[in-house]
Amino acid sequence: MCVTCGCGNGHTIIGGHALRQQRKPDGPLHFRSHETDAQxxxxxxxxxxxxEQDLLAKNDGYADANRRYLSKHGIFALNLMSSPGSGKTTLLVKTIAALNGTLPLAVIEGDQQTDNDAARIRAAGAPAIQINTGKGCHLDAQMVGQAVQQLGLQHNSLLLIENVGNLVCPASFDLGEAHKVVILSVTEGEDKPLKYPDMFRAADVMLLNKCDLLPYLDFDADLAIEYARRINPKLRVIRISASSGEGMAEWLEWIKDGCSNAVAAKPEESFG
Amino acid sequence: MHEMSLAENMLRIIEDAAHQQGFTRVRTVWLEIGQLACVEQESLRFGFDVVTRGSIAEQARLEIVETAGRGQCVKCLHEIPIATLYEPCPDCGSYEIRVTGGEGMRVKELEVE
Known part of the structure; x- marks a missing residue:
């Protein structure tokens, strides 16, 4: 698509298949053939x-369709976002291991290149599909909608979407998830919430990850949380460590509550 | 660099309008961008130039109209102008501010032929 920086949907691969475009983007426009010369x-x-058209309207339309589908089937979907290297995939692997057998779940993995993360998730025992965005910097709702169809999700289940590692662009793109979850690790700077406010504002939950390393670092966890709540006073914060297991119980409890609520809020089946 | 995706969305909006309203060339695009919108204007201009090559909007002028950030303090209910998402209410110091304007990105109108 973009030949200069390569960004865009042109090279998006979902589970080994190219993203289906609704219309050929550079297709010819035929719209005057029926008109008279005078017209x-x-x-x-x-x-x-x-x-007066919103630039994100198309994405939001796909996101609404995803949300309706997920809600209809009692699926609780989370969109996990962070910088690269915050420990998202390790956290997911530990989450899957802890939830194993308690509820059905599946994972959508977003990365620019490689199937490595989906392979790690599958090795942990969960079905996973990899979206490679090529040079694209975020997942969008159309990609996720197609991935959901390919995955064939179970009803009343959990869907974890690991976005492309990037603290800027994914914030703008609604995927149809129930909640956005931002992961900040203590090996980053405390002021990241101020530097990248859109992400922390879009999220409902912040996982402060790698907390087992705090004794070895100068990172001020309270200050980081204060900065994040300046941006988003309602932000729920869980201090967590995928390695030591600290905070995992609270995180898993929150997920299970979300799943129960998604099932309870399912629209009644129509038998008419 | 999600500005490239946004530029592609702009072109799609323009092409859809061309299908519906029957124009063949776009001279000017007026784009409204909120001061608080998560977008870098120069990157968006660059993206627009790249994605419109060979299209009906090739060489169209892109006029960006910036709208000011507005908010309402949840504590003192004052309406305030806001330039960033991390500054407190100037009247009461609370960080609980509901954004009421200046977040959108929309194609307002086109000059076409």
């Missing part, structure tokens, strides 16, 4: 066309 002359004069 053509009329429309060729310069004029102003009012549009």
């Amino acid at each position: 053509v002359a009329d429309v060729s004069a310069p004029r102003i066309v009012k549009l």
Whole structure:
């Protein structure tokens, strides 16, 4: 798609298949063949066309469709976002191991390249599909919708979506999830919430990860949480360590509550 | 660099409008961008130039209209202008501010022929 930086949907691969585009992006426009010459002359004069269309409207439409599908089937979906290296995948692997057998779950893995993370998730015992965005910097709702169809999710289950490691772009793209979860690790700077406010504002939960390393670092956990709550006063924070297991019980409890609520809120089946 | 995706969305909006309203060339695009929107304007201009090559909007002028950030303090209920997401209410010092304007990104209108 973009030949200069390569960004965009042109090279997106979902579970080994190319992203299906609804319309060929560079396809020819045929819209005047039915018009008379007089009409053509009329429309060729310069004029102003009012549009008032949101740039994210198309993504939001796909996200709404995903949300309806997930809600209809009692699926609790989380969109996990962070910088690269915050420990997202390790946290997911530990989460899957801890939940093993208690509820059905599946994972959508987003990375620019490689199937490595999906392979790690499958090795942990959960079905996973990899979305490779090529040079793209975020998942969007259309990609996730297609991944959901390919995965064939179980009803009344948990869907974990690991976004591309990036603390900026994924914040803008609704995927249809129930909650956005941002992961900040204590090996980063305390002021990341101030530097990347959109992400912390979009999230409902922040996992402060790698807390087992705090004794060896200068990182001020209270200050990091204060900064995050300046951006988002309602942000729920869980101090966690995928390695030591600290905070995992609270995180798992929160997930289980979310899953129960998703099942309870399922619209009644229509038998008419 | 999600600005490239946003630029592609702009082109799609323009092409959809061309299908519906029957124009063949776009001279100017007026784009409204909120001061608090998560977008870098220069990257968006670059992306727009790249994605419109060979399209009906090739060489169209991109006019960006910036709208100011607005918010309402949840504590003191004052309406305040906001330039960033991390500054407190100037009247009461609370960080609980509900953003009421200046977040959107929308194609407002086009000059076409």
